[in-house]
Amino acid sequence: MKNRVFVALIVSVVLALPAFAQQTGSTSQDQPAASQPMQSAPAAQTAPPPSTDQTSSMSSSQSVGATGKQPLQAETREGFWGRVNPFARKKYVQRQTQPIRDRVNELDELTSANTRMIKDTDSRAQQGIQLASAKANEADQHAIDAGNKAQAAQQTATQANTRLSTVEQVVGNIDQYKATTQTEIRFRPGQSVLSQNAKTALDDMATPLKSQRGYIIEVQGFSSGHGQTAIATSQKMADSVVRYLVLNHDIPVYRIYVVGMGNAPVPSANTAEEQPKTKRTSGGRVEISLLKNDLEQLASTSTAPNQPAPAK
Numbered sequence: 472m473k474n475r476v477f478v479a480l481i482v483s484v485v486l487a488l489p490a491f492a493q494q495t496g497s498t499s500q501d502q503p504a505a506s507q508p509m510q511s512a513p514a515a516q517t518a519p520p521p522s523t524d525q526t527s528s529m530s531s532s533q534s535v536g537a538t539g540k541q542p543l544q545a546e547t548r549e550g551f552w553g554r555v556n557p558f559a560r561k562k563y564v565q566r567q568t569q570p571i572r573d574r575v576n577e578l579d580e581l582t583s584a585n586t587r588m589i590k591d592t593d594s595r596a597q598q599g600i601q602l603a604s605a606k607a608n609e610a611d612q613h614a615i616d617a618g619n620k621a622q623a624a625q626q627t628a629t630q631a632n633t634r635l636s637t638v639e640q641v642v643g644n645i646d647q648y649k650a651t652t653q654t655e656i657r658f659r660p661g662q663s664v665l666s667q668n669a670k671t672a673l674d675d676m677a678t679p680l681k682s683q684r685g686y687i688i689e690v691q692g693f694s695s696g697h698g699q700t701a702i703a704t705s706q707k708m709a710d711s712v713v714r715y716l717v718l719n720h721d722i723p724v725y726r727i728y729v730v731g732m733g734n735a736p737v738p739s740a741n742t743a744e745e746q747p748k749t750k751r752t753s754g755g756r757v758e759i760s761l762l763k764n765d766l767e768q769l770a771s772t773s774t775a776p777n778q779p780a781p782a783k
Contacts (some may be wrong), residue, residue: 634745648762658755663707677720689731689760712757
Protein backbone atom coordinates (compact mmCIF):
# COMPACT_ATOMS: atom_id res chain seq x y z
CA MET A 472 0.00 0.00 0.00
CA LYS A 473 2.81 2.38 0.86
CA ASN A 474 4.60 1.53 -2.37
CA ARG A 475 1.54 2.47 -4.41
CA VAL A 476 1.21 5.85 -2.68
CA PHE A 477 4.90 6.57 -3.26
CA VAL A 478 4.68 5.70 -6.95
CA ALA A 479 1.55 7.85 -7.37
CA LEU A 480 3.32 10.78 -5.70
CA ILE A 481 6.33 10.49 -8.02
CA VAL A 482 4.08 10.34 -11.13
CA SER A 483 2.12 13.44 -10.03
CA VAL A 484 5.39 15.36 -9.48
CA VAL A 485 6.67 14.39 -12.96
CA LEU A 486 3.39 15.51 -14.56
CA ALA A 487 3.38 18.82 -12.66
CA LEU A 488 6.94 19.76 -13.64
CA PRO A 489 6.21 20.74 -17.33
CA ALA A 490 3.32 22.99 -16.39
CA PHE A 491 5.41 24.65 -13.73
CA ALA A 492 8.31 25.13 -16.13
CA GLN A 493 6.05 26.65 -18.82
CA GLN A 494 4.49 29.06 -16.35
CA THR A 495 7.95 29.99 -15.11
CA GLY A 496 9.18 30.66 -18.73
CA SER A 497 6.16 32.77 -19.71
CA THR A 498 6.31 34.72 -16.49
CA SER A 499 9.98 35.45 -16.99
CA GLN A 500 9.33 36.66 -20.58
CA ASP A 501 6.38 38.84 -19.60
CA GLN A 502 8.15 40.53 -16.69
CA PRO A 503 11.65 41.37 -17.99
CA ALA A 504 10.67 44.97 -18.63
CA ALA A 505 9.32 45.39 -15.14
CA SER A 506 12.30 43.83 -13.45
CA GLN A 507 14.90 45.55 -15.62
CA PRO A 508 14.31 49.09 -14.35
CA MET A 509 14.56 47.92 -10.79
CA GLN A 510 17.89 46.25 -11.48
CA SER A 511 19.28 49.03 -13.61
CA ALA A 512 18.23 51.84 -11.29
CA PRO A 513 21.04 51.34 -8.82
CA ALA A 514 23.48 50.74 -11.66
CA ALA A 515 22.49 53.98 -13.31
CA GLN A 516 23.52 55.91 -10.25
CA THR A 517 27.03 54.51 -10.13
CA ALA A 518 27.71 53.40 -13.77
CA PRO A 519 30.22 55.55 -15.74
CA PRO A 520 29.29 57.01 -19.18
CA PRO A 521 29.41 54.44 -22.01
CA SER A 522 32.63 54.10 -23.94
CA THR A 523 33.08 54.39 -27.73
CA ASP A 524 32.90 50.62 -28.22
CA GLN A 525 29.71 50.43 -26.22
CA THR A 526 28.18 53.29 -28.21
CA SER A 527 29.02 51.63 -31.53
CA SER A 528 27.61 48.32 -30.31
CA MET A 529 24.42 50.05 -29.19
CA SER A 530 24.04 51.83 -32.55
CA SER A 531 24.66 48.61 -34.48
CA SER A 532 22.08 46.82 -32.35
CA GLN A 533 19.58 49.56 -33.15
CA SER A 534 20.17 49.41 -36.96
CA VAL A 535 17.10 48.69 -39.02
CA GLY A 536 16.69 46.05 -41.74
CA ALA A 537 15.30 46.21 -45.27
CA THR A 538 11.73 46.45 -43.98
CA GLY A 539 12.46 49.50 -41.80
CA LYS A 540 12.16 47.60 -38.55
CA GLN A 541 14.57 46.36 -35.93
CA PRO A 542 16.00 42.90 -36.71
CA LEU A 543 14.68 39.97 -34.71
CA GLN A 544 16.71 39.27 -31.60
CA ALA A 545 17.44 35.72 -30.50
CA GLU A 546 16.16 34.75 -27.06
CA THR A 547 18.94 34.71 -24.46
CA ARG A 548 16.83 33.12 -21.75
CA GLU A 549 16.69 29.40 -22.20
CA GLY A 550 14.18 28.62 -19.44
CA PHE A 551 13.89 25.39 -17.54
CA TRP A 552 13.96 23.17 -20.62
CA GLY A 553 16.51 25.12 -22.68
CA ARG A 554 15.74 26.74 -26.06
CA VAL A 555 12.98 24.28 -27.01
CA ASN A 556 10.30 23.15 -24.60
CA PRO A 557 9.27 19.61 -25.55
CA PHE A 558 5.96 20.09 -23.74
CA ALA A 559 5.13 23.54 -25.26
CA ARG A 560 1.53 24.23 -26.17
CA LYS A 561 0.27 25.26 -29.64
CA LYS A 562 -0.50 28.86 -28.61
CA TYR A 563 2.95 29.19 -27.13
CA VAL A 564 4.56 28.03 -30.41
CA GLN A 565 2.35 30.38 -32.43
CA ARG A 566 3.23 33.28 -30.17
CA GLN A 567 6.93 32.54 -30.63
CA THR A 568 6.74 32.15 -34.43
CA GLN A 569 4.32 35.02 -35.17
CA PRO A 570 7.09 37.71 -35.47
CA ILE A 571 8.94 35.47 -37.93
CA ARG A 572 5.85 35.02 -40.07
CA ASP A 573 5.13 38.75 -40.01
CA ARG A 574 8.70 39.54 -41.05
CA VAL A 575 8.60 36.95 -43.85
CA ASN A 576 5.35 38.45 -45.15
CA GLU A 577 6.88 41.92 -45.08
CA LEU A 578 9.90 40.66 -46.99
CA ASP A 579 7.61 39.06 -49.58
CA GLU A 580 5.74 42.33 -50.03
CA LEU A 581 9.01 44.25 -50.29
CA THR A 582 10.32 41.77 -52.88
CA SER A 583 7.11 42.09 -54.91
CA ALA A 584 7.35 45.89 -54.79
CA ASN A 585 11.01 45.78 -55.86
CA THR A 586 10.10 43.41 -58.71
CA ARG A 587 7.38 45.77 -59.91
CA MET A 588 9.75 48.71 -59.72
CA ILE A 589 12.40 46.83 -61.69
CA LYS A 590 9.87 45.88 -64.38
CA ASP A 591 8.62 49.44 -64.57
CA THR A 592 12.16 50.78 -64.87
CA ASP A 593 13.02 48.22 -67.53
CA SER A 594 9.86 49.08 -69.47
CA ARG A 595 10.65 52.79 -69.39
CA ALA A 596 14.24 52.07 -70.40
CA GLN A 597 13.03 50.01 -73.38
CA GLN A 598 10.66 52.79 -74.41
CA GLY A 599 13.49 55.30 -74.16
CA ILE A 600 15.75 53.09 -76.27
CA GLN A 601 13.04 52.66 -78.92
CA LEU A 602 12.37 56.40 -78.99
CA ALA A 603 16.10 57.16 -79.29
CA SER A 604 16.41 54.61 -82.12
CA ALA A 605 13.45 56.16 -83.96
CA LYS A 606 14.96 59.63 -83.56
CA ALA A 607 18.31 58.34 -84.84
CA ASN A 608 16.66 56.78 -87.89
CA GLU A 609 14.78 60.00 -88.56
CA ALA A 610 18.01 61.98 -88.27
CA ASP A 611 19.71 59.57 -90.70
CA GLN A 612 16.86 60.04 -93.19
CA HIS A 613 17.14 63.83 -92.86
CA ALA A 614 20.88 63.56 -93.44
CA ILE A 615 20.32 61.45 -96.58
CA ASP A 616 17.74 63.96 -97.88
CA ALA A 617 20.12 66.83 -97.17
CA GLY A 618 22.90 65.00 -99.02
CA ASN A 619 20.65 64.44 -102.03
CA LYS A 620 19.61 68.09 -102.05
CA ALA A 621 23.22 69.18 -101.76
CA GLN A 622 24.17 66.91 -104.67
CA ALA A 623 21.31 68.30 -106.77
CA ALA A 624 22.36 71.85 -105.89
CA GLN A 625 25.95 71.04 -106.86
CA GLN A 626 24.80 69.63 -110.20
CA THR A 627 22.62 72.69 -110.82
CA ALA A 628 25.53 74.97 -110.02
CA THR A 629 27.75 73.01 -112.41
CA GLN A 630 25.18 73.30 -115.18
CA ALA A 631 24.77 77.02 -114.52
CA ASN A 632 28.54 77.48 -114.64
CA THR A 633 28.71 75.58 -117.93
CA ARG A 634 25.94 77.66 -119.45
CA LEU A 635 27.60 80.86 -118.21
CA SER A 636 30.85 79.84 -119.87
CA THR A 637 28.98 79.09 -123.09
CA VAL A 638 27.20 82.46 -122.97
CA GLU A 639 30.48 84.28 -122.41
CA GLN A 640 32.04 82.47 -125.32
CA VAL A 641 29.07 83.20 -127.60
CA VAL A 642 28.90 86.86 -126.56
CA GLY A 643 32.62 87.19 -127.20
CA ASN A 644 32.19 85.68 -130.68
CA ILE A 645 28.80 87.21 -131.49
CA ASP A 646 30.24 89.18 -134.41
CA GLN A 647 32.41 86.35 -135.64
CA TYR A 648 30.62 84.69 -138.56
CA LYS A 649 31.91 81.62 -140.33
CA ALA A 650 31.01 80.64 -143.88
CA THR A 651 29.11 77.36 -143.98
CA THR A 652 27.42 77.20 -147.43
CA GLN A 653 28.20 78.94 -150.69
CA THR A 654 25.96 78.89 -153.77
CA GLU A 655 26.56 80.40 -157.20
CA ILE A 656 23.74 81.50 -159.57
CA ARG A 657 24.52 81.99 -163.26
CA PHE A 658 22.72 84.51 -165.49
CA ARG A 659 22.70 84.94 -169.22
CA PRO A 660 24.32 88.12 -170.51
CA GLY A 661 22.03 91.10 -170.09
CA GLN A 662 19.36 89.19 -168.08
CA SER A 663 18.40 89.27 -164.36
CA VAL A 664 15.66 86.63 -164.33
CA LEU A 665 16.23 83.49 -162.26
CA SER A 666 16.20 80.20 -164.11
CA GLN A 667 14.62 77.03 -162.76
CA ASN A 668 18.02 75.63 -161.81
CA ALA A 669 18.82 78.84 -159.95
CA LYS A 670 15.52 78.66 -158.01
CA THR A 671 16.19 75.02 -157.05
CA ALA A 672 19.64 75.92 -155.77
CA LEU A 673 18.21 78.78 -153.72
CA ASP A 674 15.48 76.49 -152.29
CA ASP A 675 18.05 73.94 -151.18
CA MET A 676 19.99 76.61 -149.35
CA ALA A 677 17.10 78.59 -147.79
CA THR A 678 14.72 75.81 -146.71
CA PRO A 679 16.77 74.71 -143.61
CA LEU A 680 17.06 78.34 -142.42
CA LYS A 681 13.45 78.57 -141.19
CA SER A 682 14.34 76.95 -137.84
CA GLN A 683 17.82 78.43 -137.45
CA ARG A 684 19.19 81.50 -135.73
CA GLY A 685 22.41 83.46 -135.73
CA TYR A 686 23.05 83.60 -139.47
CA ILE A 687 23.40 86.18 -142.22
CA ILE A 688 23.32 85.87 -146.02
CA GLU A 689 25.87 87.67 -148.11
CA VAL A 690 24.82 88.31 -151.75
CA GLN A 691 27.40 89.59 -154.23
CA GLY A 692 26.54 90.30 -157.88
CA PHE A 693 29.15 90.21 -160.66
CA SER A 694 28.65 91.32 -164.27
CA SER A 695 30.77 91.74 -167.37
CA GLY A 696 31.22 95.16 -168.84
CA HIS A 697 32.72 98.34 -167.58
CA GLY A 698 31.94 101.10 -165.14
CA GLN A 699 28.56 101.94 -163.72
CA THR A 700 26.74 99.82 -166.27
CA ALA A 701 28.36 96.62 -164.96
CA ILE A 702 27.68 97.68 -161.36
CA ALA A 703 24.02 98.36 -162.07
CA THR A 704 23.60 95.06 -163.91
CA SER A 705 25.25 93.11 -161.04
CA GLN A 706 23.02 94.94 -158.53
CA LYS A 707 19.87 93.92 -160.46
CA MET A 708 20.91 90.26 -160.50
CA ALA A 709 21.66 90.36 -156.73
CA ASP A 710 18.32 92.07 -156.06
CA SER A 711 16.46 89.32 -157.93
CA VAL A 712 18.10 86.72 -155.68
CA VAL A 713 17.22 88.69 -152.54
CA ARG A 714 13.63 89.19 -153.71
CA TYR A 715 13.20 85.45 -154.21
CA LEU A 716 14.57 84.60 -150.78
CA VAL A 717 12.35 87.16 -149.02
CA LEU A 718 9.12 86.35 -150.85
CA ASN A 719 9.38 82.57 -151.13
CA HIS A 720 11.29 81.62 -147.95
CA ASP A 721 10.44 84.44 -145.53
CA ILE A 722 14.08 85.31 -144.97
CA PRO A 723 14.26 88.56 -142.91
CA VAL A 724 15.69 91.43 -144.91
CA TYR A 725 17.95 92.46 -142.01
CA ARG A 726 19.80 89.16 -142.41
CA ILE A 727 20.70 89.80 -146.07
CA TYR A 728 23.59 92.00 -147.16
CA VAL A 729 23.64 92.89 -150.89
CA VAL A 730 26.39 94.45 -152.93
CA GLY A 731 26.83 94.91 -156.69
CA MET A 732 30.45 94.31 -157.52
CA GLY A 733 30.20 94.99 -161.27
CA ASN A 734 33.27 93.68 -163.11
CA ALA A 735 35.48 93.66 -160.05
CA PRO A 736 38.26 91.07 -160.05
CA VAL A 737 37.60 87.95 -157.99
CA PRO A 738 40.40 86.03 -156.18
CA SER A 739 41.18 82.70 -157.81
CA ALA A 740 41.87 79.64 -155.66
CA ASN A 741 45.31 78.25 -156.48
CA THR A 742 47.82 76.08 -154.68
CA ALA A 743 49.62 77.34 -151.62
CA GLU A 744 52.96 77.60 -153.37
CA GLU A 745 51.60 80.01 -155.98
CA GLN A 746 50.53 83.56 -155.43
CA PRO A 747 46.76 84.12 -155.58
CA LYS A 748 45.68 85.45 -158.96
CA THR A 749 42.59 87.48 -159.93
CA LYS A 750 40.24 86.89 -162.80
CA ARG A 751 37.51 88.95 -164.29
CA THR A 752 33.94 87.77 -164.70
CA SER A 753 32.64 86.79 -168.07
CA GLY A 754 28.82 86.96 -168.13
CA GLY A 755 26.63 87.52 -165.07
CA ARG A 756 26.58 85.58 -161.79
CA VAL A 757 25.62 85.99 -158.13
CA GLU A 758 27.47 84.39 -155.23
CA ILE A 759 25.36 83.64 -152.11
CA SER A 760 27.31 82.87 -148.91
CA LEU A 761 25.64 81.63 -145.71
CA LEU A 762 27.52 82.73 -142.57
CA LYS A 763 26.74 81.63 -138.98
CA ASN A 764 27.91 82.48 -135.47
CA ASP A 765 27.53 80.58 -132.15
CA LEU A 766 24.12 82.03 -131.26
CA GLU A 767 22.34 78.87 -132.37
CA GLN A 768 24.55 76.83 -130.04
CA LEU A 769 23.59 79.13 -127.15
CA ALA A 770 19.88 78.73 -127.95
CA SER A 771 20.12 74.94 -128.00
CA THR A 772 21.98 74.98 -124.68
CA SER A 773 19.45 77.26 -122.96
CA THR A 774 16.42 75.25 -124.13
CA ALA A 775 17.86 71.87 -123.10
CA PRO A 776 15.97 70.55 -120.01
CA ASN A 777 17.91 70.13 -116.83
CA GLN A 778 18.09 66.51 -115.78
CA PRO A 779 17.63 66.13 -111.98
CA ALA A 780 20.18 64.18 -110.05
CA PRO A 781 19.05 60.63 -109.21
CA ALA A 782 18.20 60.09 -105.54
CA LYS A 783 20.31 57.57 -103.69
